[in-house]
Amino acid sequence: MKEVVLEVTDLDVSRSNTKVVEGATFSIYRGDYVGIIGPNGGGKTTLLLSILGEISSEKGNIKLFGQPSHKFTQWEKVAYIPQNAIDFDHYFPLSVKELVSLGRVRRSNLFRRLNPMDWKKVDEAMDFMGISDLADRRIGQLSGGQKQRAFVAKALVRDPEILFLDEPISGMDFETQEKFYKMLSNLNRQKNMTILVVSHDLTAVFCRMSRVICVNHMVYDSLIEPGTDPNEILQKAYGEHFHFVFHSHTCQGDFNGV
Numbered sequence: 001m002k003e004v005v006l007e008v009t010d011l012d013v014s015r016s017n018t019k020v021v022e023g024a025t026f027s028i029y030r031g032d033y034v035g036i037i038g039p040n041g042g043g044k045t046t047l048l049l050s051i052l053g054e055i056s057s058e059k060g061n062i063k064l065f066g067q068p069s070h071k072f073t074q075w076e077k078v079a080y081i082p083q084n085a086i087d088f089d090h091y092f093p094l095s096v097k098e099l100v101s102l103g104r105v106r107r108s109n110l111f112r113r114l115n116p117m118d119w120k121k122v123d124e125a126m127d128f129m130g131i132s133d134l135a136d137r138r139i140g141q142l143s144g145g146q147k148q149r150a151f152v153a154k155a156l157v158r159d160p161e162i163l164f165l166d167e168p169i170s171g172m173d174f175e176t177q178e179k180f181y182k183m184l185s186n187l188n189r190q191k192n193m194t195i196l197v198v199s200h201d202l203t204a205v206f207c208r209m210s211r212v213i214c215v216n217h218m219v220y221d222s223l224i225e226p227g228t229d230p231n232e233i234l235q236k237a238y239g240e241h242f243h244f245v246f247h248s249h250t251c252q253g254d255f256n257g258v
Contacts, residue, residue: 002029004066005162005194006051011060011219013043013050019217020046024060026213026221030161033188034196035205038215038237044198045083045166047215052080052164065161076106079155080164086147090140096150097135100126103157118157125153129183145176149183156187162194163187169201177201181208206230214238 006028013021021043028034036044049055051062053069062069065077103125104118114122126132129149134142139150148168155163165184169177181204188195196213199205205212206224214220214237222233235242 002031004028005030005032005064006196007061007063008051009061011047011050011062012058013046013055014058015046015055019058021050021215021219022217024215024219026219028162028194028196028211030194031188031192032194032196032211033185033209034194034211034213035209036196036198036213036215037200037202037205037234042216042237043219044215047213047219048080048164048166048196048198052078076158077161078164079158079160079162081148081151081155081166081168083166083170085151085168086144092140094139095135096131096137096139096142097122097126099139099150100153100157103154106158121157121159122153125156128156128187129153143176144171145180148172148180152183152187160193162196165195165197167198167200169199177204184208202230202234 004027008024008026011021011024012019013024024047036047038044046055050057051064051069053072064072065074067074101114101118101122104114104121123132126135129152131146131149131153134146134150139147142150152163152165152168169180172180181201184195184197185208187193197209206228210224212222212224212233214222214233216237218237220233220236222228231243
């Protein structure tokens with residue numbers, strides 16, 4: 001039996017006195033690669049923030065690694081990259097390696113210098129993400145795809161077991177999006193990391209990922225397997241009029257850098 005790393009049961013979440021997520025129930029297993037999709041305003045980010053404890057739920061239960069979220073303390077197992085992660089002052093004098101190293105700073109070691117093991121983790125994360133050659137570049141000089149890879153590397157140095165990303169490909173061109181998704185696939189396969197990513201790229205979700213969560217106030221969860229009909233799943237969230245057509249997409253092969 002695969003280990004359940006995230007369990008959501010009968011979850012209702014409201015914002016500004018409006019119910020945004022209603023009756024969400026699903027389980028995520030170790031090694032799942034999950035696409036969270038749905039129309040704008042449907043509640044995708046709200047669901048994510050509720051799981052992470054940033055927004056209180058109105059009803060229901062959330063468990064992380066078998067523990068109720070309100071009692072969960074092992075947050076080093078969880079990494080989150082928000083929508084606006086790469087939006088910052090491009091003139092700020094921070095190198096890529098310095099940014100990635102911030103992932104090793106925790107409350108427990110806030111005032112100590114990073115040790116050789118910390119820097120080894122930083123180098124390994126940058127190498128895995130294919131940005132070692134950018135180590136001394138200022139973060140503001142990078143492209144959108146390079147910045148996202150730097151922020152994923154920053155998350156990886158903590159050795160998380162589950163990674164949440166909220167619309168990480170926003171602003172990337174199509175080719176860079178493809179390479180970024182290949183990188184996430186490698187991360188999922190090679191490190192068996194559980195990944196949940198909010199995305200509007202439905203082809204990438206159904207081509208690459210193992211599970212899909214459709215959010216349009218109500219939440220619909222489904223495995224993605226050979227022979228899965230995306231329209232059957234998507235019409236529950238988008239309506240019966242919705243018809244899904246694959247665009248050109250490279251689904252196989254390892255990530256070899258941007």
